Amino acid sequence: MEKRYYPYEDFLADTRSLAQMIDWEFDTIIPIARGGLSLGHLLGEFYDIREVYSINTIGYEDTLKLDSVKVFNIPELTEAKNVLVVDDIVDSGDTMIEVLKVLHKAYPAVNFKTASLFYKKSAKIAPDWSVQEADRWIEFFWSVDLTRKK
Amino acid sequence: MEKRYYPYEDFLADTRSLAQMIDWEFDTIIPIARGGLSLGHLLGEFYDIREVYSINTIGYEDTLKLDSVKVFNIPELTEAKNVLVVDDIVDSGDTMIEVLKVLHKAYPAVNFKTASLFYKKSAKIAPDWSVQEADRWIEFFWSVDLTRKK
Numbered sequence: 138m139e140k141r142y143y144p145y146e147d148f149l150a151d152t153r154s155l156a157q158m159i160d161w162e163f164d165t166i167i168p169i170a171r172g173g174l175s176l177g178h179l180l181g182e183f184y185d186i187r188e189v190y191s192i193n194t195i196g197y198e199d200t201l202k203l204d205s206v207k208v209f210n211i212p213e214l215t216e217a218k219n220v221l222v223v224d225d226i227v228d229s230g231d232t233m234i235e236v237l238k239v240l241h242k243a244y245p246a247v248n249f250k251t252a253s254l255f256y257k258k259s260a261k262i263a264p265d266w267s268v269q270e271a272d273r274w275i276e277f278f279w280s281v282d283l284t285r286k287k
Numbered sequence: 288m289e290k291r292y293y294p295y296e297d298f299l300a301d302t303r304s305l306a307q308m309i310d311w312e313f314d315t316i317i318p319i320a321r322g323g324l325s326l327g328h329l330l331g332e333f334y335d336i337r338e339v340y341s342i343n344t345i346g347y348e349d350t351l352k353l354d355s356v357k358v359f360n361i362p363e364l365t366e367a368k369n370v371l372v373v374d375d376i377v378d379s380g381d382t383m384i385e386v387l388k389v390l391h392k393a394y395p396a397v398n399f400k401t402a403s404l405f406y407k408k409s410a411k412i413a414p415d416w417s418v419q420e421a422d423r424w425i426e427f428f429w430s431v432d433l434t435r436k437k
Binding site (some may be wrong): 145153181188283 | 338
C-alpha cells in the first residue's frame, strides 16, 4: 500500500483543528497507547487537564475470531464524569469499540466521547470528532523519526 | 527567569541520544504524565514495547511540607520485571522520588530505572540517564505549540 509520512507539523495542525472541533467539556483524557499518547499529551497541556490516563490494547488473531482486541491497564475513573478517549487513527474500529465496551462496563455512569486524527470510512465506528480521512498507510512521525532522521 | 523554547527537533535529537545511552533492557515504560508522555510514546515505538503505562502526579503545597507530590493512576505491573520511568525533566527531584517510592512499595520485586531529557544539578535525585542540564526555564513544544504557532 502507498505510504504517507505524517510529520510533526501536520500532527500539530490537525491537533489544533481537532481542538477547535471538540464542542464538549471533559475532565479526563484517555489516550489509547501507544498511538494516542502524543495526541493525549498535547491536548492535556492545551486544556490544562492533569488527568491523562493511558489505556492499552493488543490486537491478535485467535482461532474463533480474527482481529480480537485485548484491553489492559484500565485506568481508575472514580472521579471522572466526561472522558475523551483519543487515538491516532480509527482504522477497522475494532480497537475503539473494544476500549469503549470495557470502559462503559467498568464505569457505566461516566460519559465517553471519542476523537482521532484519522478515520477510515469503512470503520465500524465513527469517532465523535476526527480530522482527516486515511486513504493510505500513515507513517506517523513518532513511529519512524527516531530510527530514520539523522 | 530566562526561557528556552524546546522544539520538536531538539526533542527528537535528545530522545535519540537518550536511547543511545540506555544500556539496559526493560520490558515496560512508565511516562510520568503529562511531561513524560511524548518521550514515552517515541521510546515505546523505538523499542517496540507495548507496555507504556502513564502514571500521574500533582504537586501541591500543604501546611506541613512544601512541594508535596501526590501520585495517582498507579499502573498494574504484575508481569513487569524491568521498568523504565521517564519524564521530561528532573527539576527538584521531588516528583521522581515520590513516584519511585510509590512504585517500589507497590512492586518490591520489580527493578526501576529512570531517564529524563533534562536534569538539574540541584535535584535531590539524579536520573540513571539524562541528556541536558536545564539552566533555564524550558518551554516544551507540547506545552506551547498548540496555542502559539499558526
